[in-house]
Amino acid sequence: MSAVAEPDLGYSRTEMMIAASARGLEGATNCFVGVGLPNIVCNLAQRTVALDLQLVYESGVFGAKPERLPLSIGDPTLATGATAITSMFELFAFYLQAGLIDVAFLGGAQIDRFGNLNTTVIGPYDAPKVRLPGSGGACEIAIHARHILVIMRQAERSFVDRLDFRTSPGHSGDPAHDAARGWHGTGPTSVVTDLGTYGFDDATGEMTLITLHPGMTLDDVRANMGWEPKVSPDLGETPAPTPEELRLIREELDPRGVYAK
């Protein structure tokens, strides 16, 4: 990404991302959790804005109560003490495809202005410059989870005008088309980056900057995306992480600073 100085605000840009993302889970009943940041985000939300949030993992776990920060979506700490463990067939068929999943986190190597995501390949599919992991469950999660929250660090090469490959569908750019899809999911609801937070415009489905994180500027945003960003007329500032949010992240959720440093 274009160099954006790390402002000395008493917290890292990653901590800001985590706190802002967790607030997006207010009111959520359950969340399909990915590994890494979404995992901390969900655990933070469980302790702040969504006390009854049930953690769902594509590995087949519903209602996980991890005693330690899971190292992957298949950590044994997710199984012990969970509410239910099911086959992956049932997790995807009976929970996800059936429309029981409220919120899911997705990310990717590339995102476009409509929230379409690429986790498959950089360059041509048959002659890849970089071979990425592929869909995993992302393709069906994007279609069936009622709300999609995207958490991604921002850079010109990842916020692109045109994806090299569309792994997971976002908005189409035609809201009438989107409404007629008949999917459970309403597509991406928000994008949280290390620079700001975005919503999606109801009329066009386009990503729209809603708040800048403290210390970030519109120029920082422009320098780190491949299209001219749409900006909310009410552009505001993201509230900084609270002391309690920072305490939870640093002392309880990621004491070794693996993810949040």
Place this chain on the structure above:
Amino acid sequence: MSAVAEPDLGYSRTEMMIAASARGLEGATNCFVGVGLPNIVCNLAQRTVALDLQLVYESGVFGAKPERLPLSIGDPTLATGATAITSMFELFAFYLQAGLIDVAFLGGAQIDRFGNLNTTVIGPYDAPKVRLPGSGGACEIAIHARHILVIMRQAERSFVDRLDFRTSPGHSGDPAHDAARGWHGTGPTSVVTDLGTYGFDDATGEMTLITLHPGMTLDDVRANMGWEPKVSPDLGETPAPTPEELRLIREELDPRGVYAK
């Protein structure tokens, strides 16, 4: 049925049916068990000709070891001590439809000369004279179990020239057609009645009398079926139940004579 005198042979006609059916399980590895007589038959076979026979129940039990004679295919004694219990979806999809079932028992209110079975209705479907239970699993069992053994008391109204309703397919009468079906099942292999035992002719798929039970005559058979029976040129006599078979039936399997009397 037309009255056939119960000959005084030291065993009942039902006991003869049970013993003859059990011998048909020689070499079988597993058997889809129905309630009633097939249940005693399988338990007898486990003690005589098929020591490793695994009992499978459509209720989702594989490898049952009932401590008492089950009262239905869903008796709790089938679950306790079984090898595996599975959902009915998996029992039908992963075991039966996948071709893992070696032998299954079927019966019905009507059978025709090709082993097609009616368990649905006597009279017209929309204005039934007698409403029968319907298929249960019989329709798919008939298609997927590698061998079908039929056990039925013989009578003119049940061994009919023309079924009122074909619930479960048997042979079509055209062996070339049958071979091209691509089903796991080879269709009905034998029929054991209280009068004799039948096979099915390779060239025509037609039911053929192979043995008469002791004391029974060809006239008894003719009087109790709705078509002129095909008779094997080697027509023989069914060996009578052995003392050990009778002891097992009377003392271990059905001491109260509920089924075998």
Place this chain on the structure above:
Amino acid sequence: MSSKVTTMRDAVADLVRDGDTVAIEGFTHLICFAAGHEIIRQRKRDLTLARMTPDVIYDQMVAGGVASKLIFSWLGNPGVGSLHAIRRRIEDHDPEPLEIEEYSHFGMVCRYVAGASNLPFFPIRSYYESDIPTVNPKILPMTSPYDDATEVYVVPPLRPNVSIVHAQRADASGDAQIWGLLGCQKEAAFAGERVMVVCEEVVEESVIRQDPNRTVIPGVVVDAVVEEPFACHPSFAQGYYDRDNAFYLQWDRIARDPETLATWLKEWVFDLGTHADYREKWGAAHWDALRPGDAMSGEVNYGRYA
């Protein structure tokens, strides 16, 4: 998590509406007779009753006048014989006709799986050369998209307005654990628009969390939890009580005669207020006689990863 625990009376009043499609599932095991009795008692009307095996419970409900249609795959008193009240409605329209829609067992199971999975159809290799599709136009043939020569049949999803399933134990959120025969309890619960879990015991959430692989139905699909011991009688609950086979045999006699049946319904359903009255009327000795011996599962270790 807020508690969903309520009484059978309130759960039926809240969840079951006239005209609904209702599935009380349980394959021989865990058939919730108590819920059926409460539906009769509350004089629900015009229900479509779905069940693989209508069993004695639907014979009672059909006799009780709550149903106008049956969806099923095997219509009998298991191990005993016929369901006489249902047969009278089908064969003689006595006292009125009963619409039927029938499948094979696998077809019914796959209807629930499709309903639970939000699939518009489910393919199975069944019904070949059977007359069943000729009397049920919802069962359709199709060829495989990969191979025109491969034919399957499809069944449509079944999404009951209300699914009622019994479990040995559940917590107050509705996370339910079942052992022994599973039938299609899970599929029916996930397929239901509204779901009632009845159980022998409401237990602490910690009991459920000790053995998460035992959980068959998660609370996320459950609307109401009712604790009702012996609610499956004369059916059984593995490890809790045996099937009351004498009653299944008795029912054959009761149901043969419409008047005897009406008397039975009055005495055992309408004149009782709750299933607790039913338990008391049978008496403690009856329940004691149905208790099995012990056959413990043993424990496994999930491991503590802290």
Place this chain on the structure above:
Amino acid sequence: MSSKVTTMRDAVADLVRDGDTVAIEGFTHLICFAAGHEIIRQRKRDLTLARMTPDVIYDQMVAGGVASKLIFSWLGNPGVGSLHAIRRRIEDHDPEPLEIEEYSHFGMVCRYVAGASNLPFFPIRSYYESDIPTVNPKILPMTSPYDDATEVYVVPPLRPNVSIVHAQRADASGDAQIWGLLGCQKEAAFAGERVMVVCEEVVEESVIRQDPNRTVIPGVVVDAVVEEPFACHPSFAQGYYDRDNAFYLQWDRIARDPETLATWLKEWVFDLGTHADYREKWGAAHWDALRPGDAMSGEVNYGRYA
């Protein structure tokens, strides 16, 4: 029942043939690395390796030269990053090309379900407006037989020539019990033409029969049973040992450099005769450090009905 218990060496020699499609399944949990190492050691060739998540084990096998094709849905070192040996083959054809065929997770799972069920296709609501079907012609759109406006995609059955699944325990006939994450162990086992069950412990049949609902794979589909403790390392076996995350991180470093990787394979696979040698080489302290504390399931009562 005759015993199917054998050694890893004999099981791999008997069941895995050059050119086979092999699935070593296990979603993060119960990934049988020991079987992968034995396949490398026996220099099997031209295998198509199927797995939802190729993980470090397929990076090792691909580097070991056994594979010409991958079928998968997520290609990475979970929680760490890339699989470098596989990426070199795909991106740079180094040392030779590697064919790939990819799905989403749900697509892969349903391929196994179709294979396990003898279904010619499986319908799912996925792949809408995704580019995945454009690069995988086996994923086809179709409309519902009930409603032309409802589109689904179908995936074809996957029937591996050999499925290798790990379980916590199994009896000598192959009846296998698993707790914790189930992944698609059951579906992969039922889908396999030949099936190897590897387990932490071979137990008496009576242990299995005490808790039949815990049985995930029945012996009827199993050809060989291998007892091999810690066979999943660096993956984990719930209740037996933890994931060795340090090794997953280490692998990132090892696999980045082909020479370092070749040295690792020589030292840890080719120069060892068996997984017992591997266990010994790591040493007892390593295994002790991976043992979790206890978290017992509690028991349930199936009841004795005699």
